[in-house]
Every structure is written in structure tokens, then in C-alpha cells.
Amino acid sequence: MGGITRRKFLGLTALAVPAALGADGRFVEPTSLRVTELRLNGPGNCRFVHFSDFHHKGDVRYAAEVVRTINELEPEFVCFTGDLVEEARFATEALGFIQQIRAPVYGAPGNHDFLSGVSFLEFDAAFAATGGAWLSGRSRVLPKYDLELIGMGKGGVDAFNPPRASRRVLLMHYPEIAHGMRDQRFDLILAGHSHGGQVRLPFLGALIVPNGVGPYDHGYYETPGGPLYVNAGIGTYLIPVRLNCRPEITVITI
Helix, strand or coil: CCCCCHHHHHHHHHHHHHHHHHHHHHHHHHHCCEEEEEECCCCCCCEEEEECCCCECCCHHHHHHHHHHHHHHCCCCEEECCCCECCHHHHHHHHHHHHCCCCCEEECCCHHHHHCCCCHHHHHHHHHHCCCEECCCCEEEEHHHCEEEEECCCCCHHHCCCCCCCEEEEECCCHHHHHHCCCCCCCEEEECCCHHHCEEECCCEECCCCCCCCCCCCEEEEECCEEEEECCCCCCCCCCCCECCCCEEEEEEC
16 A cells, blocks of 8 residues: 555544544543632631532443542532532432532532422432532521521522621522622622533633523633632533533632
8 A cells, every 4th residue: 555645644634633522522521520729818717619510410430430539629518509410310319429428518509400390308408418508598607617608599699698707608500690799799609500611612712601601601700799710510411522621620718
């Protein structure tokens, strides 16, 4: 056989690169966890984990890896910002994984938690079993850190009570809500929903994000409501693809 010509080589390369990217986006990145760190100004006496958008669909090996990674980080507590499942049939299994986390887990609902039809009594029981709580429109004070965790429910920010601690962290699902906050301000706002776009391109960022994200598709932002961190999520939605946007667990020190 004769040697390959330069034209053939360039043609094969042009075909191979998209194929490789597609394989990475479909088979590698959706379960290739990364751990990011966020340090905020303050006493630095509180170190916890934030994750979001589990979208558990029965992949027990991956779910176990998520739990193992969180436990190895040894956080003082864990915050979850919604979308545990899309379908009720996966809820018991997903809540079982939440209970395997060896730290108190505090959660707030996402749109799919409401749409799934799962009773929030099940969420209440599972999150309480960790020593944490399901904070749908409720808050919990952690006296050791002089910190109040507030979970957004359907009532929105107008339903919040006066502060119960000197520092307040808001758990919510839709990042864009932070943009409209004027009367409420928090030391930190945690959100998800965007999945980071799932597919991000250099210089362009996320190609598509769902409604409710606004300009806050992934990472740290200053907003009218306070500092906001948008987690890229653990699972995927609609298409099981991630490209240049690995699933994320965030370690936060405040």
C-alpha cells in the first residue's frame, strides 16, 4: 500500500477530531467528576460541599462514585440545590444515596423535584436521616458557625423571615433569581439548574442553557442578592452529553 497523502491526512483529521470530541462528550465527561474550590472572605471556620442536579436515572456505579467523592472530602455539611430525579421510580434509590453521605445534607428543590410527583415527605425523611434537612421554604441555623441556611421553596424570596444568624447562605435552583433581588442580600447564594450548559466551547462558553439561568451559567458571580456560585451539576438532562463541562462537586470555605 502506498503512503498516505497530505490531503488524505488532513481529511481524516477533520473527520477524527469531531468524532473524538463526540466520544468524549458522550462516554467520558458525563461521569468524569471534578472537584473545584471556592474560598470566600470571612473567618474561614466553615468548610462544606455543594452539589446540584443529580438527575439520577439508575446509574448506581456513578451515584456511588459521587457519594464516595463527597465522603472523602470530609465536609462539615453538604448543600444540594435541586433536581434529584426526573422520574418518581428513581427516587427511593436516589434518596438512598443521599443517606450514604457521611455529613448532614441540606437541600432545596429544583423544578424536576416538583414535576416528578415524589412526596417531599420522602425527601424530609432522607435528608433528616443524615442529620441535615430538606429546606423547601424553610431555614436551619447552624450555631457552631453562626450561619443560617435558607432553602427557597415555591414562595420565593418574599417569604423569608428576618435573619436568624450573622451569616446567611441561600440554597436555590434558578440562578437568574439572584439578578432580581433588591430587598434581600446573602453572604452566599448557591444555585444549579444550568448544568453549565453541558456543552461549552472555547471563547463562546455554554451553547444552550435552560430558562431561569440568565447571565449566570456557571461559576462565581457578584449579583444584587450577594455572591453567587452556580454549580455545573452532577447529572445531565435531555441528552447524556457533556463537553468541556465536567460534572462538579464544589468545596466551599466561608
